[in-house]
Amino acid sequence: MILVGLLLCIQQNGIAQRRKVLNLPNYDKQTVHFGFILGINSLNFMYRPVDDLRQNDTVLAITPGSGNGFNLGIVGNLHLTDNLDLRFLPTLAFGERKLTYTIRVAGTDSSFLKDKRVESTFLEFPLLLKFKSARANNFRAYVIGGIKPVIDLASQDKVDDKGEKILKLKRNDLNWEIGVGFDFYTQYFKFTPEFKMAYGLNNLIVRENNVYINPLDRLRSKAFYISFTFE
Numbered sequence: 001m002i003l004v005g006l007l008l009c010i011q012q013n014g015i016a017q018r019r020k021v022l023n024l025p026n027y028d029k030q031t032v033h034f035g036f037i038l039g040i041n042s043l044n045f046m047y048r049p050v051d052d053l054r055q056n057d058t059v060l061a062i063t064p065g066s067g068n069g070f071n072l073g074i075v076g077n078l079h080l081t082d083n084l085d086l087r088f089l090p091t092l093a094f095g096e097r098k099l100t101y102t103i104r105v106a107g108t109d110s111s112f113l114k115d116k117r118v119e120s121t122f123l124e125f126p127l128l129l130k131f132k133s134a135r136a137n138n139f140r141a142y143v144i145g146g147i148k149p150v151i152d153l154a155s156q157d158k159v160d161d162k163g164e165k166i167l168k169l170k171r172n173d174l175n176w177e178i179g180v181g182f183d184f185y186t187q188y189f190k191f192t193p194e195f196k197m198a199y200g201l202n203n204l205i206v207r208e209n210n211v212y213i214n215p216l217d218r219l220r221s222k223a224f225y226i227s228f229t230f231e
Contacts, residue, residue: 024187024189030079035230036075037072037089037091037229038228039225040068040226041069041223042067042068043068043095043096043097045099046221050215058103059103059215060102062100062216065115067097068095070093071092071124071225085129086130090125098117101115103211120154121152126177129146130143131143135185138185140183142182143178144179144194148176157206169206170202170204173200173221177196177197178197180194189230196225198221199220199221200221203219205218
């Protein structure tokens with residue numbers, strides 16, 4: 001009898017260890033909840049040159065380059081179903097990008113590199129659908145996607161460059177975003193690392209007759225985000 005009792009105790013202890021205590025058990029029953037976002041970003045460009053770039057006497061090649069920045073924002077989440085949420089994430093993002101031009105020295109076969117950097121301060125307004133897996137103890141995975149209107153507060157599209165030949169980009173853009181994330185339910189809040197790509201839909205070029213704009217047919221934004229949300 002003692003042996004049987006000991007075996008039963010061991011079995012019950014093993015079951016208890018496998019059955020984790022659920023943190024925030026009623027969290028997903030809320031219709032609306034809020035939080036905040038902290039993150040980092042890597043901004044870049046996608047471009048298409050004009051058809052006759054190879055015949056250009058000045059610019060031989062163009063290479064986009066990324067720059068790192070950070071972002072912070074607010075989470076607004078609307079519960080639709082057990083596996084679907086609608087999220088509005090107004091965000092302020094800081095970063096920079098560049099285009100590197102290979103420029104021919106007039107009258108020679110030699111060339112040099114010229115970087116044109118673009119610093120940006122974005123107001124972003126993502127409206128996204130979040131497709132969630134079933135909750136497994138205190139964990140849930142998801143995919144997320146949607147559209148994102150963007151305003152570049154640092155845009156110089158209306159600036160008189162006084163002959164400096166700056167790379168002017170439009171103030172407004174529209175992106176589509178897609179990503180994945182992982183919800184971790186802690187005792188007091190939900191913590192989520194999220195990884196997203198954003199691709200611009202609009203041509204950002206402000207047409208001016210200068211050596212940096214003329215070789216470009218289309219220029220669109222591209223960005224990678226790593227975000228941490230606390231809800």
